[in-house]
Amino acid sequence: MVSASERIRVVNRVTVVSAGTNCILAIGKILVGLLGRSSALVADGVHSVSDIGTTLIAFVGIRMSTKESDEDHPYGHEKIEAALTKIVATLLFITAVYICIQSYHGVRTPADTPPDAITLWVALISLGMKELLFRYTMRGAKKIQSNAMRADAWHNRSDALSSLASFIGILGARFGVGVLDPIMGMAIGVYLAKLAIQIYIESFQELIDTAADKSVVRRIRGYIATTEGVGGIDSLKTRRHGNRIFVDVEISVDGTLSLFEAHHIAAEVHQGIEEVFQEVKHCMVHVNPREVHPREEHPPPVS
Ligand SMILES: [Zn+2]
Ligand SMILES: [Zn+2]
Ligand SMILES: [Zn+2]
Structure with missing residues (x-):
């Protein structure tokens, strides 16, 4: 995990580069596409305009999710990024449908004059720039572990x-x-629609408290089990919170320990987990006394 200030620095940099590149591409493609009579290139250019919007939404989402927790959002703001990523995905889907419809008209009434040679060059330049932008954005996304930026990278x-x-x-x-021109346009549309649905589902999972990756859960379990004083793990739950994880664990400790000693063990687990697993935002530890109530997680309330 990088610090919040580093995260903001990376997202600022990537956003400026990405929006700038897409701006140049959008103007170039639409202009050359219109002059050179290529429906695929114009559609591609319109898409580049939507790319700027996508990048900006991802930017806002990441910036807002980086905010410290406050009175209104005591668990933090990480989910804002996931919520806005859904908008990014929806916009991508709408763009995809638009491209499909445009191309469908093209299939029914193909242009009689073939596109100019310059449209070929624009498509080639766009291919190169977008691939570079993909690599650049992906590097940033990995660095700050951002799903919104990762979605934007794959989009590139x-x-x-x-x-x-x-x-x-x-x-x-x-x-x-x-x-072939409109048919390729339609293929692009279908491909983008599929990608949009995929990204949407992913951010949806971050919002419905999906468990962390199995390998991460296994490592967390291993760490807790080997913490000194922990007699067993009665329950371990993890849930994704944007790009972070919340952990709720019930450990059992020797029931004859004093509250001070039991608390010390719980604190070791709490702090240890948050130190070793940087993606864990908070680890809540509940302590069960072993031997005293061996068959129950909670003793029945005394009336
Ligand atoms: Zn795009
Ligand atoms: Zn707030
Ligand atoms: Zn904590």
Whole structure:
């Protein structure tokens, strides 16, 4: 885990580079696409405009989720990123449907004049720039462990592929296979729609308290079990909270220990987990007395 200030620094940098690149691409593609008569290139350009919006939403989400917890949100703001990632995914889906509809009209009435050669070059340049942007954004996403930025990065990779598709489509149109251009456009649309649904489901899972990865849970369990004084783990629950994890554990300790001693063991588990597993935001420890109530997690209330 990187510090909050480092996180903000990375997201600022990636956002400026990403929005700037997409701005150049959007203007270039729409202009050349219109002048050079390529429906695939115009669709790609419109998509680049939506890319700027996507990056900005991811930016806002990451910035807001980095805020310290406050009175209104005592558990922190991490889920804001997941909630906004759903909007990013929805926008991507709408874009995908739009591209499909546009291309469908193109299949029914293919243009008689093939696209100009310059449209080929634009598609090729776009392919290269988007691939570089993918790698750049992905590096940032890994560094700050952000799903919103990761989604945005994959979006760039899919855009690189869609530029490749436009390239093939335009090439086909120039060699007399005019219908190839809109068909490639439709393929791009379907691909993007699938990606959008995937990202949506992922952020949805972060919002419904899905458990942490099995390997992480296993390591957490191992750490707690080997903490001195812990006699057993009665229950261990984890839930994702944006890119962080909350842990709730019930440990059993020797029932004859004093409250001071039992608390010391619980504190060791609490602090140890949060130190070793940086992604854990908080580890709540509940202590059960062993031997005294061996069959129950909680003793029945005394009336
Ligand atoms: Zn895009
Ligand atoms: Zn708040
Ligand atoms: Zn804590």
